[in-house]
Amino acid sequence: MSLDDNKRLVRQHIELSWNRGHLALAEKLHSKDFLYKSSFVGHPMASPEFAAMVTQIRTAMPELEVVVEECVAEGDKVVTWSTLIGTIETPALGYPPSDKVMSISAMAFWTLTPGLQVREICTMFDMESFRAQLGLATRTYAEKALP
Template sequence: MSVHENKKLVRNFWEQVFNHGNMAPIDQLIGPDYTYNGQPGTASGTKAWAEALRKQLPDMHFTIEDLIGEEDKVAIRWTLVGTDSTSGQRVTSSATNIITLRHGRAISNWQNGGTSFQPVSSQAA
């Protein structure tokens, strides 16, 4: 697949799964040999994680800050904002993922950041 097609797949995945709660792209994008930060991963595990995140932050919205592709890799830098369902507090997080694709399927995802939430300042809200 072309770099443009790979970038389109990754953008669609983020928009559909995280911003719209449509889990179907997970089965379409996650390949059978997928790894996350070097550890084996599965579509079902990714789906369970995404559903748990949506339950924790029901109004979450991911903004794609950068989307860069080269050969079989796509780098995405994103910012997340949402309301924590337990505390009612607006929170944010950001990270960068580098996804390697083969034949339209993700085979690897390396994520840096995005594992904790910070309160959204009143100026940023």
């Protein structure tokens, strides 16, 4: 597979899952040993758990749009920098609804199989910015680093 094929697969996965909510189609792109890891949730998720989480978030944020800002590929790895945009209309994952349009930056590290399936996604969200936009308490980086 070419690097462009790898990037196309990742963009297709984002479009099917996050932007359109076509989770059954997105799951067909997952390998049998698929894992999703994220700073947003505290444990690795298999494909069905990932689909359930995306469904929960899309239910709370029905107008959610994920914009891929950058997509870089090397070997079996793809890295995306994305911006999630939307309004939380109902509580989700412990966060309250808000009438504000949220903008959340995320970096994701994707590992693909030779057969062009997604084996792993490891995503880091800018949770402090997210919390600040919701008006929730945030902590400075130095404060978090101290015991």
